Amino acid sequence: MPGMGHAPGAGNSTIIHDFHSSLGRQAALILVVLVLLFVAWNGLRSLQYRRAVARGAQFPPPRPATSPEPVARRVLRLGFGALWVIDGLLQLQQAMPLGMASSVLRPSAAGSPEWVQRLVGFGVEVWTRHPTTAAASAVWIQLGIGIFLLVAPRGRWSRLAGLGSVGWGLVVWVFGEAFGGLFAPGLTVLFGAPGGVLLYVVAGGLIALPERAWVGQRLGRVICSAAGVFLLLMAVLQAWPGRGFWQGGSHSKPGTLAGMGQDMAATPQPHFLSSAVASFASFDEAHGWAVNLFVVVALAVTGLALLSGRRRLLYSTVIALVVLGLADWVLIEDFGVFGGTGTDPNSMVPLLLLLVTGYLAIVRAPVAVDAAAPAVAADPERRWWELLDSGYIGRVAAAVGAIAVVLIGSAPMVAASVNSRTDTNLVEAINGAPQATATSAPAFQLVDQRGQPVSMADLRGYTVAMTFLDPVCTTDCPIIAQEFKAANQLLGSSARKVRFVAIAANPQYHSVTALDDFDRAEGLASQSNWLYLTGSTSTLATVLNSYGVAVSNGVAGSMTIHADMAYVIDPSGVTRWILDADPGSSSAQQASFSSLLVAEIDQVMHS
Amino acid sequence: MTRWVIAVVALIGLTMSGGVGAAGAPSPSPVPLGASTTTPTGSSVVLAMGHLDSPSNTFWEAFLEPTDSASWGLHTPPGVASNGGLVVGSSPSGPLTVGFLVSADLKFSPVAESTDGGAHWSPGELPSPLASAPDALAVEPTGETMAVVAGQRVLQTTGDLSAWTTLTSQRALRSAVPSCGVLAITAVAYNAAAQPLVGVSCSHPGQVGILAPSIGSWHDLGPSFVSGTASVIRLVPTVAGVAGLAQVRSGRADTVVGFWGDGSSSQWSGPTSFPVPSGWRVTATATGGGAGQGLAVLLGSGSSRRVEVVAGPGSSWIMLPPAPRGASGVSDVGGVIDTFVVTGSHLAVWTWTADAAGWRRAASITVPVPYGSSS
Numbered sequence: 001m002p003g004m005g006h007a008p009g010a011g012n013s014t015i016i017h018d019f020h021s022s023l024g025r026q027a028a029l030i031l032v033v034l035v036l037l038f039v040a041w042n043g044l045r046s047l048q049y050r051r052a053v054a055r056g057a058q059f060p061p062p063r064p065a066t067s068p069e070p071v072a073r074r075v076l077r078l079g080f081g082a083l084w085v086i087d088g089l090l091q092l093q094q095a096m097p098l099g100m101a102s103s104v105l106r107p108s109a110a111g112s113p114e115w116v117q118r119l120v121g122f123g124v125e126v127w128t129r130h131p132t133t134a135a136a137s138a139v140w141i142q143l144g145i146g147i148f149l150l151v152a153p154r155g156r157w158s159r160l161a162g163l164g165s166v167g168w169g170l171v172v173w174v175f176g177e178a179f180g181g182l183f184a185p186g187l188t189v190l191f192g193a194p195g196g197v198l199l200y201v202v203a204g205g206l207i208a209l210p211e212r213a214w215v216g217q218r219l220g221r222v223i224c225s226a227a228g229v230f231l232l233l234m235a236v237l238q239a240w241p242g243r244g245f246w247q248g249g250s251h252s253k254p255g256t257l258a259g260m261g262q263d264m265a266a267t268p269q270p271h272f273l274s275s276a277v278a279s280f281a282s283f284d285e286a287h288g289w290a291v292n293l294f295v296v297v298a299l300a301v302t303g304l305a306l307l308s309g310r311r312r313l314l315y316s317t318v319i320a321l322v323v324l325g326l327a328d329w330v331l332i333e334d335f336g337v338f339g340g341t342g343t344d345p346n347s348m349v350p351l352l353l354l355l356v357t358g359y360l361a362i363v364r365a366p367v368a369v370d371a372a373a374p375a376v377a378a379d380p381e382r383r384w385w386e387l388l389d390s391g392y393i394g395r396v397a398a399a400v401g402a403i404a405v406v407l408i409g410s411a412p413m414v415a416a417s418v419n420s421r422t423d424t425n426l427v428e429a430i431n432g433a434p435q436a437t438a439t440s441a442p443a444f445q446l447v448d449q450r451g452q453p454v455s456m457a458d459l460r461g462y463t464v465a466m467t468f469l470d471p472v473c474t475t476d477c478p479i480i481a482q483e484f485k486a487a488n489q490l491l492g493s494s495a496r497k498v499r500f501v502a503i504a505a506n507p508q509y510h511s512v513t514a515l516d517d518f519d520r521a522e523g524l525a526s527q528s529n530w531l532y533l534t535g536s537t538s539t540l541a542t543v544l545n546s547y548g549v550a551v552s553n554g555v556a557g558s559m560t561i562h563a564d565m566a567y568v569i570d571p572s573g574v575t576r577w578i579l580d581a582d583p584g585s586s587s588a589q590q591a592s593f594s595s596l597l598v599a600e601i602d603q604v605m606h607s
Numbered sequence: 608m609t610r611w612v613i614a615v616v617a618l619i620g621l622t623m624s625g626g627v628g629a630a631g632a633p634s635p636s637p638v639p640l641g642a643s644t645t646t647p648t649g650s651s652v653v654l655a656m657g658h659l660d661s662p663s664n665t666f667w668e669a670f671l672e673p674t675d676s677a678s679w680g681l682h683t684p685p686g687v688a689s690n691g692g693l694v695v696g697s698s699p700s701g702p703l704t705v706g707f708l709v710s711a712d713l714k715f716s717p718v719a720e721s722t723d724g725g726a727h728w729s730p731g732e733l734p735s736p737l738a739s740a741p742d743a744l745a746v747e748p749t750g751e752t753m754a755v756v757a758g759q760r761v762l763q764t765t766g767d768l769s770a771w772t773t774l775t776s777q778r779a780l781r782s783a784v785p786s787c788g789v790l791a792i793t794a795v796a797y798n799a800a801a802q803p804l805v806g807v808s809c810s811h812p813g814q815v816g817i818l819a820p821s822i823g824s825w826h827d828l829g830p831s832f833v834s835g836t837a838s839v840i841r842l843v844p845t846v847a848g849v850a851g852l853a854q855v856r857s858g859r860a861d862t863v864v865g866f867w868g869d870g871s872s873s874q875w876s877g878p879t880s881f882p883v884p885s886g887w888r889v890t891a892t893a894t895g896g897g898a899g900q901g902l903a904v905l906l907g908s909g910s911s912r913r914v915e916v917v918a919g920p921g922s923s924w925i926m927l928p929p930a931p932r933g934a935s936g937v938s939d940v941g942g943v944i945d946t947f948v949v950t951g952s953h954l955a956v957w958t959w960t961a962d963a964a965g966w967r968r969a970a971s972i973t974v975p976v977p978y979g980s981s982s
Binding site for chain 1: 982
């Protein structure tokens with residue numbers, strides 16, 4: 001079984017090509033939408049100009065005076081908008097389609113309880129079955145949200161951008177970060193607790209608040225107090241004995257923090273960065289107790305200072321936290337973006353951004369805020385669109401464009417998550433494309449699992465999907481049988497025009513009983529269009545030879561070795577497609593094979 | 608302020624639930640599958656070889672030593688991957704049957720039968736997975752065969768290894784023999800009258816469960832000479848009836864008990880037992896030694912090994928000098944004790960005889976272990 005158990009690597013050229021193609025198609029669609037929006041904006045401006053000239057009015061009309069956006073909110077909005085854009089750009093990395101599930105999603109849930117793993121498993125399933133669609137969608141959704149936040153400073157549009165950040169952030173926090181590892185051992189703020197994207201959710205929630213919430217110091221004090229409580233909790237967790245943080249290392253085994261550092265240093269990245277991370281890991285391994293004491297004290301003191309709410313204390317605390325946080329970001333979190341599947345700059349940058357926002361919301365709090373929409377004097381002769389400020393129109397157009405980016409990105413992902421057919425490129429990436437042919441399928445005269453004679457001539461009038469299976473094989477054959485069974489289900493009512501046929505491929509074990517046991521074990525006994533055929537050892541050898549399938553007996557406990565091939569034969573008995581049926585190592589690859597088999601059956605049935 | 612307190616308490620609970628977890632309880636160790644059986648026609652031993660830390664590269668092999676030969680030879684039946692394990696069922700003068708335990712995606716157990724000492728094999732299939740126990744298969748000289756399968760059932764066939772019927776089940780035995788409290792079926796054997804015997808684990812103390820059919824039901828023939836709960840780990844036919852081994856747990860102490868009987872009555876010879884030292888466990892077993900009734904047990908602790916042997920009824924267990932480190936099998940062929948040390952695809956046979964000072968390396972066999980064929 002050549003290639004048995006292989007999986008396409010993250011650098012697989014077929015998948016990368018498809019990823020780039022998906023991105024290209026969506027980019028073209030987005031470009032069309034943006035051009036249309038520009039034309040609409042320009043058209044509206046022209047209309048406004050013509051009407052103004054006709055009425056002898058000033059153009060552009062004077063902009064109504066409005067108060068500026070609160071500084072804290074602007075910092076928060078622009079900061080997190082930029083972070084979403086960075087995250088979207090990181091999703092462009094070519095390892096994302098195949099590397100995301102194996103390198104990010106599964107590891108993030110590895111130490112979590114089973115219910116968390118099951119929940120994350122849903123996201124993993126969608127991503128692994130539709131890797132290029134999911135990866136491309138993630139790019140556009142995150143870019144769209146980021147741009148939306150950057151271009152919509154005020155009013156409902158801006159708050160809607162905040163809600164977008166909350167919604168997608170929650171999706172990523174649950175399915176991508178497994179709740180930020182909240183339910184897994186080893187949780188520490190030094191390494192990303194409670195999940196960077198949860199902070200995007202918090203930021204989105206703050207941006208979605210009515211602007212009156214930013215008036216006065218109350219919101220800033222709530223943010224600082226919440227941050228203080230969070231840091232105190234993290235101090236308790238960091239100080240908790242038995243979690244490996246007090247021991248830098250013992251018996252040549254690194255402690256929790258040193259081990260994390262060593263793992264991060266092993267990530268592909270510029271040498272000077274990895275050596276800095278490795279040096280800190282070594283330092284922690286040698287002085288783990290002192291490092292942890294410093295961390296615990298720093299978290300507790302800054303947490304208490306934030307809770308105190310004293311302005312002078314807040315300033316020095318925020319400065320200290322920025323310095324310590326950046327040190328953590330560089331030396332422990334290792335920027336969070338390296339390795340080919342880094343999805344975001346980890347938690348420390350958004351955490352600091354939230355802290356600074358809280359501080360600014362106290363020290364630079366506005367005393368009053370005007371309504372976002374410009375107040376224009378009533379003029380019954382002017383239509384509503386003539387009253388719109390040109391800058392406002394531009395921002396609305398940009399916001400609509402950003403929403404279009406999000407929708408164009410998310411629509412394929414939504415469609416993929418409800419599509420029962422897995423992308424066929426997964427299996428083609430490793431097994432190659434099906435081979436087209438037009439040769440007569442070799443004849444045979446065998447018996448089925450019920451002992452009834454079946455010949456190739458008996459199958460005329462049906463589209464036949466055929467393969468060779470060893471009834472007592474332990475790996476590929478049961479999986480291929482399940483793939484055929486899944487293909488039968490995917491075909492729906494069309495399956496009645498199809499015969500799924502397997503021919504026994506074991507020189508020893510090919511009795512009707514063995515085939516019947518196999519069928520019952522695999523749930524195929526009740527599938528009416530399933531035929532498992534056998535014959536004498538010599539007859540089977542002749543049939544196998546005629547299809548070019550080599551079978552050899554293994555020794556010393558080896559299963560029978562044979563090629564994994566599948567054939568799609570048209571109703572006139574002509575072989576139209578030959579597929580490499582190696583089932584691969586993942587359920588997604590196996591589902592992909594079923595989809596590919598169905599695609600070829602469909603093609604033969606409709607040709 | 609109250610809300611903050613509630614939030615803090617909730618968050619502490621949440622973080623502690625994830626951050627400070629506890630590990631689950633370990634599951635009990637299964638009956639060791641590495642086993643040897645000697646009959647008047649020859650001896651067999653099954654051993655795990657290959658990369659034992661990788662299930663798909665662990666291959667179980669069957670070695671046979673005919674009575675008229677002094678060397679072990681590889682006789683694993685062809686056509687099936689043996690990663691799950693092998694069980695050998697043999698009778699004093701009948702066919703030799705090998706059952707394959709399931710592995711990976713195989714959901715039923717192929718079997719193979721040989722009437723010429725492993726030179727040729729005829730295939731058969733059990734409709735369910737064979738149980739992982741050294742005496743999960745029993746063969747009667749006429750070819751009648753019993754098998755313990757998943758779901759705690761015993762299947763039987765009159766000779767066609769593809770046509771099986773249910774003989775009994777743990778549930779049926781539990782209600783038929785309440786004095787035992789049958790927990791699991793662990794072995795099957797035929798007595799001299801071709802009557803089936805079923806060895807079980809009893810939940811009730813003081814009873815070794817050897818169950819035999821009576822009219823429409825089952826009754827317990829087993830010896831009741833022990834305190835603690837007993838589990839039958841070997842049950843084999845001998846020239847004089849049947850012999851068996853049971854592992855008895857009393858508190859935290861384990862004892863291995865050997866017993867012999869005619870297999871058709873409650874009359875048992877022996878018993879003879881030895882304590883399993885703390886930190887040691889039964890690694891492999893052998894039956895049919897000495898004059899056909901000898902028993903041997905290989906104990907392991909880390910890589911240390913020791914062998915306990917008993918010649919038959921009326922004899923006591925004898926502890927042999929420390930066995931070769933890492934041994935994974937033991938056999939007793941006419942009083943000659945062999946231990947088997949597997950290193951990847953290499954098998955070293957170490958022999959101890961009563962007149963020798965210790966263990967000597969008697970043979971070395973290289974097996975073409977089919978690495979990678981099951982992955």
